[in-house]
Amino acid sequence: MGAQLRVYKRRIRSVTATKKITKAMEMIAASRIVKAQRQVAASTPYATELTRAVAAVATGSNTKHPLTTEAEAPTRAAVLLITSDRGLAGGYSSNAIKAAERLTERLRGEGKEVDSYIVGRKGVAYFSFRERKIEDSWTGFTDSPSYANAKAVAAPLIEAVSKETAEGGVDELHIVYTEFVSMMTQNPVDSRMLPLSLDKAEDESGAKGEILPLFDFEPSAEDVLDALLPRYVESRIYNALLQSAASEHAARRRAMKSATDNAGELIKTLSRLANAARQAEITQEISEIVGGSAALADATAGSDK
16 A cells, blocks of 8 residues: 555656646747737738739739749649647647648649648658658748748749749749637648739738829839849748747647646646545554454453453
């Protein structure tokens, strides 16, 4: 009985230590969410106005630019998947991976080859374990991305879109990330970034149905698009990285809070079992004492006779 009590006490100490760790991780994630939300709010106006500018240039000129013109028969697409570098965030990464898999199946169903670009160690590990080809990958910054990280991710993607498919280029660029809605809701979404859909660009910039001004372009509309569209891709990727970072922190906070609560419940259960074992041990000791006392009394009575 004493051995069982020691087992319960050892498990209580172990679970208590785990609870302290998960509680600390919950508090860290909660503190980082605020910063991530501020960064998302700060980056959104720039992305919105840049989208508006690109839409204005595209609609105000007759230039056939490869980054805004639909391919007649698209055969190849690039998919950028944003996951996390670390675990303990519930289903955050797995949900994004599932969304990317659904998008990949849809694109392949349309007869397009898919090139995969991955951000985050979880996505890289998923593809590597299945021995699936990755065109390029980036790790080490998913919980706190910078604009420099977004530029590094965007560079090979813009290059791939600018090339002809015969030279290894792609006709479309899609991105899969986790949209931060609230502390309790984060939704994995997929979006086509390029070629830019003008209707969608107007919706995103809030200029739907608005009459755009006429522009004169210097040196040319094509040169303006060459300068604007890479910035557009970078800003969209940066915003997606920030949205994903905020979602990752929120998911980790929720997962760690659940783990902390479960640890507390397990400690209560183990404490009750330990108390029951201690009570049983005390009861057994009392029974042994009473039994020994009765035996001694009987022995003494027998010797008196």
